[in-house]
Amino acid sequence: MERVLSAALTGARRYPVVLAGLLVLAISLLFEATGEPTAGGLVAGAFAAAVGAWTAIGMVRDLLRGQWGLDILAVTAIGATLAVREYIAAVIIVLMLTGGGALEDFAAGRAKRELTALLERAPRVAHRQTDDGVEDVPLDAVRPGDVLLVRPSEVVPVDGTLASSAGVFDESSLTGESLPVERTEGEPVLSGSVNGTGAVLLLATTTAADSQFSQIVALVQQAAESRAPVVRLADRYAVPFTVFSLALAGLGWWISGSAVRFAEVLVVATPCPLLIAAPVAFLGGMSRSAKNGVIVKGGAVLEILSRIRTAAFDKTGTLTQGRPELVEIRPESGLDPHELLALVASAEQYSSHALAASVVEAATNRGVDLLPVESAEEVATNGVSAVVDGRKVHVGKRSYVTDMLGAEVAEPPLRPGELAVYVAVDSEPGGVVVLRDAPRAEAKATLARLKRAGAAHVLMLTGDAEATARSIAAELGVTEVRFGLLPLEKVEAVRAAAPRPVLMVGDGVNDAPVLAAADVGIAMGARGATAASESAGAVVLVDDISRAAKAVEISQYTVKIALQSIWLGIALSVGLMVVALTGVLPPVAGALLQELVDVATILNALRAIGGRPHGRLARDF
Numbered sequence: 055m056e057r058v059l060s061a062a063l064t065g066a067r068r069y070p071v072v073l074a075g076l077l078v079l080a081i082s083l084l085f086e087a088t089g090e091p092t093a094g095g096l097v098a099g100a101f102a103a104a105v106g107a108w109t110a111i112g113m114v115r116d117l118l119r120g121q122w123g124l125d126i127l128a129v130t131a132i133g134a135t136l137a138v139r140e141y142i143a144a145v146i147i148v149l150m151l152t153g154g155g156a157l158e159d160f161a162a163g164r165a166k167r168e169l170t171a172l173l174e175r176a177p178r179v180a181h182r183q184t185d186d187g188v189e190d191v192p193l194d195a196v197r198p199g200d201v202l203l204v205r206p207s208e209v210v211p212v213d214g215t216l217a218s219s220a221g222v223f224d225e226s227s228l229t230g231e232s233l234p235v236e237r238t239e240g241e242p243v244l245s246g247s248v249n250g251t252g253a254v255l256l257l258a259t260t261t262a263a264d265s266q267f268s269q270i271v272a273l274v275q276q277a278a279e280s281r282a283p284v285v286r287l288a289d290r291y292a293v294p295f296t297v298f299s300l301a302l303a304g305l306g307w308w309i310s311g312s313a314v315r316f317a318e319v320l321v322v323a324t325p326c327p328l329l330i331a332a333p334v335a336f337l338g339g340m341s342r343s344a345k346n347g348v349i350v351k352g353g354a355v356l357e358i359l360s361r362i363r364t365a366a367f368d369k370t371g372t373l374t375q376g377r378p379e380l381v382e383i384r385p386e387s388g389l390d391p392h393e394l395l396a397l398v399a400s401a402e403q404y405s406s407h408a409l410a411a412s413v414v415e416a417a418t419n420r421g422v423d424l425l426p427v428e429s430a431e432e433v434a435t436n437g438v439s440a441v442v443d444g445r446k447v448h449v450g451k452r453s454y455v456t457d458m459l460g461a462e463v464a465e466p467p468l469r470p471g472e473l474a475v476y477v478a479v480d481s482e483p484g485g486v487v488v489l490r491d492a493p494r495a496e497a498k499a500t501l502a503r504l505k506r507a508g509a510a511h512v513l514m515l516t517g518d519a520e521a522t523a524r525s526i527a528a529e530l531g532v533t534e535v536r537f538g539l540l541p542l543e544k545v546e547a548v549r550a551a552a553p554r555p556v557l558m559v560g561d562g563v564n565d566a567p568v569l570a571a572a573d574v575g576i577a578m579g580a581r582g583a584t585a586a587s588e589s590a591g592a593v594v595l596v597d598d599i600s601r602a603a604k605a606v607e608i609s610q611y612t613v614k615i616a617l618q619s620i621w622l623g624i625a626l627s628v629g630l631m632v633v634a635l636t637g638v639l640p641p642v643a644g645a646l647l648q649e650l651v652d653v654a655t656i657l658n659a660l661r662a663i664g665g666r667p668h669g670r671l672a673r674d675f
Contacts, residue, residue: 071105075149082142095141102144106132109151126296127323134303134317135641143321143641150649176246176267180211183255193262200258204249212265213245214256222250266579266595295624299323299631306635315637321644322630322651330652331619331659338662339612347596348576348605355591358574359609363553365501365509368544368560368568369516369526370409372578372599373497376561378409378473378489380416384466385485394485396422398477401440401447404430409475410438412489435517435541437476448478452519453538459483470525473518491526496600498530503603504557507610511553515544515568544568559602565589576602612662619659626651 078101085094110129128151135144179190181203188203196202196212204210210223216237223235225247234250237243243256246267262268303319336353343350350356367373383391399417402410403424417424430440437450439458448458455476456463463476466486473491477484501512513534516523523537536547548558548571558565558572566589569575577590578599594601630647633639639647 069152071152072149074101075105075145075152079142079145079149082145086142095139098141098145099136099139102132102136102141102148105148105152106136106144127299127320130300131317131320131323134313134320138314138317138641140314140317140641143317143645146642146645146649147321150645150652177209177211181205196258196262198259198261202256202258203253204256205253206249206251208249210243210245210247210249210256210267212256212258212262213260213267214243214258216241216243217255217257221252221254224248224250291620291624295323295627298628302631302635306637309635310637314641315635318634318637318639318641318644319631321641322634322639322648323627331623331655332616334656335612335616335619335659335662338615338660339608342612342663343592343605343608346601346604346608347598348592348594348601348608350592350605350609352591355574356609356612358555358591359557359606360613361555362504362507362509362557362574362606364511364513364551364556365504366513366515366548366551366556366558366568366572367532368558368565369514369518369523370407370491371561372559372565373514373530373532374491374493374526376491377415378412378491380413380487381472381490382488383485384488387479387482387484389479389484392422394477394479395420395487396425397442397445397447397479397484398449398475398487400425400427400442401430401438401449403427404440405432405438405449407435409473409489409491412491413475413487445480447484449475451517452476455483465519468521471522471529472525473522493526493529494599496598500600500603501530501532503600504606507603507606509557509606511551513547513551515539515547517544541567545571548572557602557606559599576605615659615662619655622658623651623655626654 078098082094082098085091085097106129109132113126113129128147131147132144132151135141135147178193180193180196180200181188182191182196183201183203193211201217202211202214216239219239221237221243223237223243225235225244235247242259244267245260245262245265299320303316303323306319307313307316309315333353336356339356340350340353343356350359370376370378383395385391385394389397395413395417399414399422402413404427414424425443428441428444430438432438433450433454436454437448440447440449448455452463452465452474455478459478459481463478463483466474466488468474468488471490471492472488474486474488476486504512511534512532513536514523514527514530514532515536517539518537520537523535527533527535536543539547544565545568548556548568555573557574557576558569559576559578560569561578565575565577569577570589574592575590576592576594578597579593579595592605594605627648630639630644630651634644
């Protein structure tokens, strides 16, 4: 009961005109019931006239700025009902007009539930361990290297690694995975995840501003404030609808010879759905995407995703696992396999490429000690040059090592799916390290889902050699492959791709330029790509490429529901106007029916949160 009263008081403070309208309506009906209709009419008429005049002032200001809106219909309807002394109907129109904001807030709040849940859960303080115990500090005061205490059921404040022996965390709000995730000492823990039933220690690896959760919160705020093209399209419907409504009301007056008929038609011609339904549907779609581990940066991104006709993919780390396994070491120039692996791994630890991490991991697993590195420089997408234990080492693509040596490097025989990392040591060919990067288990099904969703043209873009690229493409059923590409060439390939719009899916780090060049880019952000990557329109927070297909499916359903809600509101309003044209719909009854139309249309728009697409895609939700 206390919560209900609190909510009522909050609503009264936020929407005083709505509260006043309800009181005026109650007083007017009370006067009617006690046989004093004149007094009730004076109260209702004065209130409706005051609100109508205030709205008219705003309407005139908008018209002077060249902006048309549905306020014209509302003001005209209020004036008409007052003129024919339908005071109760005038108050109901005022309630419909002023209550639109309250209805929109309610619907938008419901639609943004998953988005706002992230914002509401954002921690404000952290428990930092010191020599004297544990102290609470503002989140902004946390620095990398701080040891933090995370109590049971608390939200992890910053990105870090687990300093306790083990812990269980709920990452569902970040990744959409419903099952708790177990972590052991030294493993990474995402900020924004919820600790389990036992307190744990966390070694902070970032500041609060640089943590994944803070960047997701920034994305959520950006998404919630965005407007999609279809929402602006709904605004443009206001002009022809206004003209049509006034013309139909005028026709009713002319046919009947009564101004009452004019008022009866206009009473049902104030479709709030045009202003509310589309934004609510898009907020619902973005909320649903967030629940499924995809942060979409705005309604415009959803709108473009719904029309995708071409899907382009990076290979390494996107269509493939991104964690290649070392399968063979082939040394040259008198080196032995152990020595070659030590040199390569020592240099590759300074590279951000996915292959480099695999080489370093393989060396560690084989008990190979890394050598001291005097200097290292990464040449983006090509390789690494380093001075390792006094020896000049070049590691990377065949073309890169060839350029460094000034002589052609032979291409070794490789089995399907294998790739070679070429090495030069002290200006001599050092051999190759052979790895195999297997396709993701979900990749083939994801491509099939995108094709069903309308992206009939699929291409793979990679900087890898032809043999490796074609092997992976054949395994996944991709017919168009571009291999040996530099970043600029990937950008040119996406710009030239047709039909459009073009979706590009990549890792969000090395693929930043091509993600920006596409009509919409989706970054796989689970492996180090910052969630706030400005190059992508959406970020997948879980290491699962199928979420890209899910985002497309959700966007298509969202746009369908938004347009359906707009036309539903228009159709029902036009139907009521035609009925009112015959004179069988009194103003008060028409005003109440229009309120029901508003509610029905908003409820339909809310289906974007949890409704299911029809057909074969339904089972994927």
